[in-house]
Amino acid sequence: MYFKKFRVQVSLVIVILIVYLPTxxxxxxxxxxxxxxxxxxxxKFAIERITAxxxxxxxxWNGFGSPLMANYQSAIFYPLNWILIIFYKLSGITGLAYGFTWLYLxxxxxxxxxxxxxxKQLKMTELSQLLGGFMWVFSGYIISRISFISMVWSFTWISWILYAILKIRENYDRVNWRVTLLLACFVTMQLLSGHAQTSLYTLVLGGIFLIFPILKPIRKMFNSLLAFSIAILIALGLAxxxxxxxxxxxxxxxRSNEIGYEYAANFSFWPWRIITLFFGNFLGNPGLNRFFGGGTFWEDQIYHGVFAVLLIVVLLISLTRLSKKEFSQRNRYLVLLAMIAVLSFLLALGKNFVLFPFLYNHTTALRLFQAxxxxxxxxxxxxxxxxxxAFDYWQFRQFNIRKTGLIGAVxxxxxxxxxxxxxxMGKLAAEIRISIIYSAxxxxxxxxxxxxxxxxxRQNEHWVSISFLIVFMIDLLLINFPYGQFIHSDYFKANQTFNPEVERNQLFYLDQDAEEFLKFNRYFRFDRFQLLDDPENMFPKYVPNTNLLGENIRYVNNFDPFVPRYFDQFMKWLKTLNKAERNTILQFFGVSTILxxxxxxxxxxxxxxxxxLEIVQWYSCEVEIPSDETLPAILYNISTNPEKRCIFLIGDAFNTNVNHQFTTNLNGITSIFYKDGYWRINYDSSQEGWLEIRQTWYPGWKAQLENGQKLAIERTDFLFQGIKLPPGSHTLEVKYEPISFKLGWVITITTILLIIIFLATNKFSIRIRKRYEKGLYE
Structure with a gap:
């Protein structure tokens, strides 16, 4: 009985296991x-800190220091990611690779x-549920993006959120707290999974499916809207x-302001790629051979199967023949879906169609994300x-054999x-001819x-439908399977990033053009996923953020969707310099090796x-200077008089306050201890001075002397941390203790406690009501 109730879901698990287990x-x-x-x-870095x-x-270790937990895509608080701790403890980096792979499954x-x-909630047949479940995870959108872990994790919860929303729609006459909390849990999981763009799009989809199609007066949907709003608020509190x-x-x-049109419109859908909706590998497949189309393979992959297109065409033709009176609730959903498909495709075209630029210029939502x-x-x-x-329609409809035969003849x-x-065919690519033959x-x-x-x-129709479903699945697998995305685990075993004995205390800078070349032309090409050399020679050893693998090595570069604003501006400014100027500034900022x-x-x-120069510097004088003039002034200063310079404070105008008692490298500093997020520095000075830590300025860092005196941390030399110290012999502690983390922690714990109290009181009130009713009727 239990298997019969969930046989579709069990079948999906079995089919997916069969697909991936050999790999x-x-x-x-x-x-x-x-x-x-x-x-x-x-x-790997997060697990090391947590287990410590x-x-x-x-x-x-990257970008002169940057937040890690606040990096949304790291998804440290995502519950399913905690399983990775076990994998890492069992087998290190290789275990972590296995962990991510099994988590993907x-x-x-x-x-x-x-x-x-x-x-099922939409009253589909079991075969259609099976087809839809399989198509959702093997259609082009997500399966081509499997290396973008946070997108896959976030994608997972879309269907569950929509399922819960349909359940909420059923209870339009009251707020069903059980379903509301269920929706809140699903939304929380998605918010913690690490991809903001997918989460925002899901909430938009949720609102659409909550309200449309309108089957009841809006005033009767108040409870559904209230339940949806409460669920979102609970999820925000939990996350x-x-x-x-x-x-x-x-x-x-x-990205604190709008990201700019060119960046936002990056990865616009290449219009000619529409051909691949019906001819899957018409422009090649980078996992099998090469991709020779415009745009990016994974961003524009829209193949959902030839059978899917044909089914939809058949259903659309039938809909055009219906009168207004014949339109059922199901058909209203189809109109909604058709509108979503058309509008979303036009938006996906980005800069290649007028809709996206128009909305970009007249709304703020599109200015937050790229692609x-x-x-x-x-x-x-x-x-x-x-x-x-459409598959439901196909299963229960008799078709004109003659007309169908004519299409088959074509x-x-x-x-x-x-x-x-x-x-x-001449020089026409083989992939084009093969894809035409395949689709035909x-x-x-x-x-x-x-x-x-x-x-x-009638008794044999079911077997024809099952055969149809099997062919449908095989088609999606042949075209959309993530070829080239997997490699033998020895790839991680055989490749160690650095020699820790030689390089642990060095600070590396990888030329930014070289970084782009290595990432996207040598190791991870967009036009082909196959390695250009043997795996042992193709590990991206010197590319960030692999410096966090093995022993942590300090790197100026930081490959992260978010980086602190001033660090980003510094890196862009660095690219405008000639090599001699670049080397001068990097050496001054503590870089030991340029690659x-x-x-x-x-x-x-x-x-x-x-x-x-050392990462910690002592200065006896300061100069106040506008932010946009700071970096050129530093370069001029160290190029002309490197031994005698003042620390640069950020102000509105140029202003000097110099006592002319210059000190040089580490003068006054007696010892330094550092651990992630914590500095302890001993100094002895007869005069007040400025201590600068070549670490990115960021809110949440606090400085205090051993006597409890708190000191302000200023942004100095454009992007670093400077502290004005009193004279004497003191111990300075600098800690990263962000208020944002403490506030988030308090809100999350409070939300959990309120949910527990609500559930307990609700259960207690139900018991009291049952006892009252029992006594009343007896």
Missing amino acids: FLDGKVLYWGTTTLQFIPWM GEFPLWNA LHVMLAAIGMSLFL AIQLIPTLEYLLQSQ PSRFLLFFSLALTIFTAF GLAVLVAGLFSEPF GLILLFCVMTILKSLAV ELDTDSETGLQAIDFKP
Whole structure:
């Protein structure tokens, strides 16, 4: 009985396991792109701090230091990510790679199950639930993005949130607290999973499916709207421990204002890619061979299956023949889905169509994120649900055999022409010819199966439908399987990043053009996912953030969607300098080694070594200078008189306050101790002075002497931390204790306590009511 109730969900789990288990059992793990460059390094560092009894608040090893926990995509508070601690403790970095890979499998299963339950709520047949659940996780949108871990994690909860919203719609006459709390849990999981863009889009989708199609007067939907609002507020409270530090980081980051049209319109859908909606690999596949189309393969991947397109066309034709009176609740959903699909596709075109630029100029929402192509999330959802509706229609409808046969004949003609046209195709890419043959064959097969279903006796129709579903699944797998995204786990075992004995105390800077070249032309090419060399030679050893793997190594570079605003401005300014100027400023800021591109070397890099200044500096004088003049002034100062300079404070105008008693490197500082997020510095000076830590200025850092005297931390030398110290012999402690984290922690704990109190009192009131009713009736 239990299996019968959930046999669709069990079937989805079994099918997904069959698809992925051969890859996983072969010892292969996720690795491509941001998996290796961001998510594994971030999680490794976070787990080390957590198991040492510390919150991973600050990453001192990239970008002169930056927040880690406030980095939304690190998803440290996402409950399912805590499983990774076990994997890391069992087998280090390799274990972490296995952990992310198995977590990916779990999330795919959860997403498919959620979609099947959503479709069940829409009264779909079991086969349509199975088709929709499979299509949702193997359609082009998410399966092509599996290396973007936070997007996959966030995507998982979309179907569950929509399922809960449909349950809320059922209870329009009252607030169902059980369903409201269930929705709050799903939204919380998504908010903690680490992808803000997907979360925002999901809330928009949730609002749409809550209100539309309008089947009841708006006034009767008040309770549903109230339940939805309460669920969102509860979720915000539960996720506050992550959201509030992230909000602070956003306000301090390079994306605190609008990100600019060019950046926002980056990754706009390439219009000609629409061909691949029907001809899957028409422009190639980087996982199999190469991709030779415009745009980016994973951002624009929209293949949902030839059968899906044909089913939708059949259903749309039938809808045009219905009168207004014949429109059912189900058909109203189809109109809504069609509108979502069209509008989202036009938005996905970004700079290639007038809609996105118009909305960008007249609204603020589109100025927060890049990649208009991610509006294809709405498109993919609409197509998935529409296809499930269409499959239901196909199963129970008898079709005209003659007309169906004519369409099949066209497919057969194209198939035969494609098979025998190779000598006449000239230099036309083989992928184009093969994709045309492949799609033509599926058209023929679709028509054959439609005819068989129409001819079959009733007891055999079900087997034709099952065969249809199997072909549908195989088609999606053949085209959309994430080829090239997995590699044998030895990739992580054999590659250690640095020699800790030699390089632990160095500060590296990787030339920014070299960084881009290595990331996207050598190690992780967009046009082909296959490695250009043997795996042991292709680990991105010197590319951030792999410096967090193995022993932590300090890097100026920081590959992060958020970086502190002044650090971002500094890195952009650095690119405007010639090499001599760049080297001068970096040496002054403590860089010991600059890595530049050298295609003749094994690593592709050459090292330029310096004797750098220490990370902590002492100054006896200050100069106040406008922020935008600070960096050029520093460069001029150290180029002309490097031994005698003052610390630069940020002010509105140029102002000097010099006592002419210059001190040099570390004069007055007797000892330094540092651990992530904590400095202890002993100094002895007969005069007051400025201590500068070459660490990114950021709110939340606090300075205090051993006698309890609190000291202000100023932004100095454009992006660093400066503290004015009194004379004498003192111990200075500098700690990272952000108020945002404490506030988020308090709100999250308070929300949890309020939920517990509510559940307890609600349960108690139910017991009292039952006893009263029992006594009343007796």
